Amino acid sequence: xxxxxxxxxxxxxxxxxxxxxxxxxxxxxxxxxxxxxxxxxxxxxxxxxxxxxxxxxxxxxxxxxxxxxxxxxxxxxxxxxxxxxxxxxxxxxxxxxxxxxxxxxxxxxxxxxxxxxxxxxxxxxxxxxxxxxxxxxxxxxxxxxxxxxxxxxxxxxxxxxxxxxxxxxxxxxxxxxxxxxxxxxxxxxxxxxxxxxxxxxxxxxxxxxxxxxxxxxxxxxxxxxxxxxxxxxxxxxxxxxxxxxxxxxxxxxxxxxxxxxxxxxxxxxxxxxxxxxxxxxxxxxxxxxxxxxxxxxxxxxxxxxxxxxxxxxxxxxxxxxxxxxxxxxxxxxxxxxxxxxxxxxxxxxxxxxxxxxxxxxxxxxxxxxxxxxxxxxxxxxxxxxxxxxxxxxxxxxxxxxxxxxxxxxxxxxxxxxxxxxxxxxxxxxxxxxxxxxxxxxxxxxxxxxxxxxxxxxxxxxxxxxxxxxxxxxxxxxxxxxxxxxxxxxxxxxxxxxxxxxxxxxxxxxxxxxxxxxxxxxxxxxxxxxxxxxxxxxxxxxxxxxxxxxxxxxxxxxxxxxxxxxxxxxxxxxxxxxxxxxxxxxxxxxxxxxxxxxxxxxxxxxxxxxxxxxxxxxxxxxxxxx
Amino acid sequence: xxxxxxxxxxxxxxxxxxxxxxxxxxxxxxxxxxxxxxxxxxxxxxxxxxxxxxxxxxxxxxxxxxxxxxxxxxxxxxxxxxxxxxxxxxxxxxxxxxxxxxxxxxxxxxxxxxxxxxxxxxxxxxxxxxxxxxxxxxxxxxxxxxxxxxxxxxxxxxxxxxxxxxxxxxxxxxxxxxxxxxxxxxxxxxxxxxxxxxxxxxxxxxxxxxxxxxxxxxxxxxxxxxxxxxxxxxxxxxxxxxxxxxxxxxxxxxxxxxxxxxxxxxxxxxxxxxxxxxxxxxxxxxxxxxxxxxxxxxxxxxxxxxxxxxxxxxxxxxxxxxxxxxxxxxxxxxxxxxxxxxxxxxxxxxxxxxxxxxxxxxxxxxx
Numbered sequence: 007x008x009x010x011x012x013x014x015x016x017x018x019x020x021x022x023x024x025x026x027x028x029x030x031x032x033x034x035x036x037x038x039x040x041x042x043x044x045x046x047x048x049x050x051x052x053x054x055x056x057x058x059x060x061x062x063x064x065x066x067x068x069x070x071x072x073x074x075x076x077x078x079x080x081x082x083x084x085x086x087x088x089x090x091x092x093x094x095x096x097x098x099x100x101x102x103x104x105x106x107x108x109x110x111x112x113x114x115x116x117x118x119x120x121x122x123x124x125x126x127x128x129x130x131x132x133x134x135x136x137x138x139x140x141x142x143x144x145x146x147x148x149x150x151x152x153x154x155x156x157x158x159x160x161x162x163x164x165x166x167x168x169x170x171x172x173x174x175x176x177x178x179x180x181x182x183x184x185x186x187x188x189x190x191x192x193x194x195x196x197x198x199x200x201x202x203x204x205x206x207x208x209x210x211x212x213x214x215x216x217x218x219x220x221x222x223x224x225x226x227x228x229x230x231x232x233x234x235x236x237x238x239x240x241x242x243x244x245x246x247x248x249x250x251x252x253x254x255x256x257x258x259x260x261x262x263x264x265x266x267x268x269x270x271x272x273x274x275x276x277x278x279x280x281x282x283x284x285x286x287x288x289x290x291x292x293x294x295x296x297x298x299x300x301x302x303x304x305x306x307x308x309x310x311x312x313x314x315x316x317x318x319x320x321x322x323x324x325x326x327x328x329x330x331x332x333x334x335x336x337x338x339x340x341x342x343x344x345x346x347x348x349x350x351x352x353x354x355x356x357x358x359x360x361x362x363x364x365x366x367x368x369x370x371x372x373x374x375x376x377x378x379x380x381x382x383x384x385x386x387x388x389x390x391x392x393x394x395x396x397x398x399x400x401x402x403x404x405x406x407x408x409x410x411x412x413x414x415x416x417x418x419x420x421x422x423x424x425x426x427x428x429x430x431x432x433x434x435x436x437x438x439x440x441x442x443x444x445x446x447x448x449x450x451x452x453x454x455x456x457x458x459x460x461x462x463x464x465x466x467x468x469x470x471x472x473x474x475x476x477x478x479x480x481x482x483x484x485x486x487x488x489x490x491x492x493x494x495x496x497x498x499x500x501x502x503x504x505x506x507x508x509x510x511x512x513x514x515x516x517x518x519x520x521x522x523x524x525x526x527x528x529x530x531x532x533x534x535x536x537x538x539x540x541x542x543x544x545x546x547x548x549x550x551x552x553x554x555x556x557x558x559x560x561x562x563x564x565x566x567x568x569x570x571x572x573x574x575x576x577x578x579x580x581x582x583x584x585x586x587x588x589x590x591x592x593x594x595x596x597x598x599x600x601x602x603x604x605x606x607x608x609x610x611x612x613x614x615x616x617x618x619x620x621x622x623x624x625x626x627x628x629x630x631x
Numbered sequence: 632x633x634x635x636x637x638x639x640x641x642x643x644x645x646x647x648x649x650x651x652x653x654x655x656x657x658x659x660x661x662x663x664x665x666x667x668x669x670x671x672x673x674x675x676x677x678x679x680x681x682x683x684x685x686x687x688x689x690x691x692x693x694x695x696x697x698x699x700x701x702x703x704x705x706x707x708x709x710x711x712x713x714x715x716x717x718x719x720x721x722x723x724x725x726x727x728x729x730x731x732x733x734x735x736x737x738x739x740x741x742x743x744x745x746x747x748x749x750x751x752x753x754x755x756x757x758x759x760x761x762x763x764x765x766x767x768x769x770x771x772x773x774x775x776x777x778x779x780x781x782x783x784x785x786x787x788x789x790x791x792x793x794x795x796x797x798x799x800x801x802x803x804x805x806x807x808x809x810x811x812x813x814x815x816x817x818x819x820x821x822x823x824x825x826x827x828x829x830x831x832x833x834x835x836x837x838x839x840x841x842x843x844x845x846x847x848x849x850x851x852x853x854x855x856x857x858x859x860x861x862x863x864x865x866x867x868x869x870x871x872x873x874x875x876x877x878x879x880x881x882x883x884x885x886x887x888x889x890x891x892x893x894x895x896x897x898x899x900x901x902x903x904x905x906x907x908x909x910x911x912x913x914x915x916x917x918x919x920x921x922x923x924x925x926x927x928x929x930x931x932x933x934x935x936x937x938x939x940x941x942x943x944x945x946x947x948x949x950x951x952x953x954x955x956x957x958x959x960x961x962x963x964x965x966x967x968x969x970x971x972x973x974x975x976x977x978x979x980x981x982x983x984x985x986x987x988x989x990x991x992x993x994x995x996x997x998x
Contacts, residue, residue, distance in 0.1 A: 018765075022807045023926060030922075033949045034915055038908070040956045044866040045904040052866025056900075063856055224856055238855050 055226075062093075062225055067163045068218030071245030073178065073208065075254040076280070076481070081178065087165040088145050089200075091133040094122070096157035106154060110147045111137045124186075125199060133159065135200030138183075166202070172289045174257055176317035177281075177417070177479065179207020180292035196220075205295070206315070208248065208480070211417050215483050215491075218245030244486045251280035251478050256605060260285045263600040267593075269564075269584040270318035270458040273601055276466030276570060276579045278496035279475030283601065284459075286322075288314040320413075320420040323455040324583060327542030327590065328383045328526075329566045330404070330450030332468075332512050334391055335380060337403040339508040343394040346511055349375045352386035356445070363389050363445050366543070380515035383526045383541060385449050392448025397439055400447055401427045407464045407474075407502055409456050414476040414499055423460050426453035451545055461568050462581040469513055469538075469576050472502045516540055517573045520595075530569055530595040535606040538576075539569025539598065541590035562586035567594035571602055578605055636994055642987040645920045646689070649968060649983045652913050653682050653976065656894070656969035662876050663890040663897040664971075674890060674971055681973035685980035692984035696992060700985065701758065701932050704751035708777065711748040714741035715784040740974040742793045745781045747978055747985075749797055750804070750939030752777050757808040758932040765811040768818075774801070792964040796946055803942035804935060807925075845960050854961050857893070862957045865899040872903030890971040892963050895955040910969070911952070917983070918945045924990045933989035940982040943967075 044052065073081040090111060097103050100122070108115040118136060125134045140148070140160075148160055166181055182205040188194050193214055197203070203217070204210035221242030226234045260271050260283040273283040288310070294303050307314055316322065338344040354370035356363040365371065365385040371378070379387035392400065404410065410425035426447065428439035446452035456464075459477060467474035476497040483492040516538035519525040526541040544564045565587030570576035580598045587593035661675040692700070700707075718732055718741055732739045756773055778801045785793050830838070843850040864878065872878075878900035889897055899907050921941030928934040944967050951966040953959030965972055967979045 016809075018809055019807060023922065025806065026803075026922060030915075030918060030945060033945070033953075034911065036958065037911065037949070037952050037956065040958050041865070041899070041904055041907050044862060044956060045869050045899065045907070048866050049869030049904075052863050053869055056863050056867035224859065237859065240850065
């Protein structure tokens with residue numbers, strides 16, 4: 007390095023060059039002496055470290071966040087499990103290892119081989135999970151034969167446990183091993199092959215909140231792979247906790263009431279959209295997935311014709327049947343097609359064109375007004391009203407009440423249902439709307455489709471004063487020590503433009519449907535609790551001659567019951583759908599009653615009478631909700 | 632335009648040194664990405680194409696007087712700023728930081744280009760606004776703007792390494808253009824005062840990240856682990872190394888960035904102390920050529936330009952090697968001409984060409 011300065015430089019600049027040269031010399035001297043130290047003085051030490059063995063990362067898994075019900079009762083917990091991993095760099099002869107390993111872990115050799123094949127792109131020093139959640143016997147076998155199993159390591163991993171098994175399984179979801187596709191996503195940059203991530207339900211939707219961050223130890227190991235010392239440690243960060251709107255006790259009752267049936271049940275708080283209970287049957291045990299699901303179990307779930315993985319509350323689309331009549335009635339009153347006094351004669355059959363449209367009551371209802379038509383669910387009355395209104399005016403009210411659109415259920419996967427109109431049919435099939443179809447629409451058949459959750463949201467909104475709430479399942483996300491990270495306040499998505507006079511009329515009629523002796527929903531009656539509700543029976547196949555005796559259970563009608571209580575100021579909405587259950591009043595209404603009864607006993611509220619509502623149907627009072 | 636004196640004064644030693652260093656780089660990229668599977672072109676081949684492109688750029692840069700480049704430096708600087716903004720909008724994100732523009736068959740890193748743009752723009756400013764009394768704070772407004780804008784954009788990506796480099800290049804140039812002593816004192820005091828204030832505004836995770844930069848033991852699973860592995864790789868090379876493609880650490884791919892930021896560890900493992908000294912002396916030679924060119928330049932523009940480029944090469948070499956051998960915190964800074972990365976290679980070669988340009992034209996000054 008030349009330090010002599012040229013003559014024509016100013017003293018300041020000369021000083022700058024001198025300083026620059028000093029900095030350069032010092033910097034390079036530092037590096038040279040460091041290299042001398044590392045490579046020459048300590049070269050043998052590092053050579054040995056690099057050859058015999060290495061520094062490793064041993065993971066400490068982060069506890070996953072817990073789910074709590076609305077009363078702070080945990081819905082999930084955890085248990086320690088043992089996983090077997092392989093450090094491929096320490097295996098001198100892979101072929102010689104695969105056989106004993108396969109025997110000890112009772113895992114087919116091909117499975118281990120395909121696992122190794124899949125991990126080709128992963129650096130050799132990274133551990134590869136071979137089997138998760140081994141049994142105590144397998145653990146003992148691995149530990150005693152450790153010397154014959156070079157590179158094989160057992161890790162303790164905290165695993166998710168679902169103590170209530172199938173309870174609310176569609177809502178909670180399940181975990182599964184991370185897929186190659188997920189690994190490539192930006193949000194999983196921190197994940198490795200073999201990690202478990204949420205695959206369904208809340209576990210999936212809130213994966214990033216629940217997962218936490220794994221910690222680990224940087225350890226130095228000897229040639230046998232045994233730990234010599236810990237060089238550094240990072241504690242894991244537990245995942246955050248979710249506080250749900252679900253009521254565990256009510257959910258248990260709802261599960262019990264639906265046991266053995268195929269269908270769906272939703273219980274929600276109409277005043278804020280909180281889902282209190284949500285049941286879809288058949289269901290599954292998420293524990294099977296968390297422990298690494300076996301091929302047979304997976305097959306039995308996927309190939310089950312009843313589709314246990316389907317969440318029928320949001321994915322099952324059914325014709326709403328007579329439940330839909332309340333919207334037709336509202337349309338009739340609002341559009342002034344009828345007044346409450348308008349009466350039609352029901353002879354049990356209504357001829358139209360070259361067909362006969364039947365009432366469920368073969369004897370006929372005689373002259374019926376609107377209230378009785380709702381209470382006794384007279385089909386002929388609604389055929390006539392449907393003809394007066396036409397499909398498009400009915401659709402206007404059905405859409406305004408939220409049908410035909412997803413409810414905004416926060417876990418997604420929701421089906422939108424269908425509210426047909428004449429232009430929809432033209433666009434879809436290229437055929438104009440037929441007058442006879444108005445009749446089917448008016449009793450909730452035909453193209454009409456709705457999910458149980460949609461019916462629950464619509465009922466809640468109509469009778470809480472007109473506020474359509476987004477269903478809420480997660481109320482808040484909190485850090486492990488309790489600090490609130492994110493709140494999900496109730497959210498009103500829209501207001502339903504139906505006059506309070508019409509609402510009050512229908513409300514009273516629905517009370518009658520459950521509480522008057524001729525009501526179709528009498529089996530949902532709860533002594534002391536003023537329940538209001540509507541039955542529905544949706545036809546699975548269009549039957550030519552009314553109610554024929556079905557030959558196969560798969561051809562039986564779907565049974566609906568939608569209700570709310572207390573009728574004048576609802577606190578709970580319950581919707582029940584039983585697939586192929588037959589009549590709504592006989593099958594679905596008793597299910598709803600069990601839930602309502604439990605809810606009522608829990609609250610021990612003073613009873614309220616319908617006279618009380620009739621006296622004070624003021625909107626101001628209803629707006630409290 | 633092509634004067635005989637240009638050919639006589641052609642700076643062969645500088646060009647040959649830069650070329651040699653680049654070839655060492657390609658060899659080490661070959662080793663650090665071995666075996667070369669897959670359908671995509673192997674990285675060492677890509678780097679070789681970039682080197683050919685860079686040599687073409689050297690000829691282009693030498694064909695014009697360096698003052699021409701200085702004259703167009705402000706529009707060029709603005710272009711770089713636009714590219715940085717574009718990166719923010721549509722850039723490609725790799726391992727959490729957004730710094731690439733995808734141009735079909737290759738990606739491009741505008742933050743690399745910004746280094747040259749800053750050097751050229753500062754050269755223009757300090758040539759036009761010469762102040763024999765030395766600069767005070769007020770006169771330095773525009774240079775601070777030239778530094779501040781790209782730093783803000785690059786900090787957002789986030790690319791702390793480039794931010795630190797721009798700061799060092801800036802400070803190095805200030806050292807030579809003549810800044811009043813009082814101003815230095817004020818700047819020093821200002822920086823010292825700003826740090827605790829900035830610290831208060833940082834989020835918890837940002838603080839942790841910075842602390843980890845300073846003390847990798849706080850993150851034993853990632854940064855700290857890399858340091859341990861890097862030290863083992865370097866140390867195990869011993870005096871003469873394990874031989875080409877024989878580095879056990881490198882061939883097991885312990886380090887995620889071993890063909891870019893940690894390439895020196897591959898060289899150190901396979902070629903030992905001898906190999907390290909060889910490469911470092913080549914770099915030192917290039918740097919001292921730069922210092923000499925600055926010193927013998929006959930105009931202020933040439934001197935400033937050479938200082939800037941030399942500072943860029945020096946600081947990058949020092950920080951990168953210092954990080955690999957574990958005496959400096961881990962910030963993502965590539966080793967000039969050696970690390971894999973097309974934009975960085977071409978940019979550094981363009982800088983070397985500007986230096987050569989100053990050297991070649993030092994005897995034919997006509998304002």
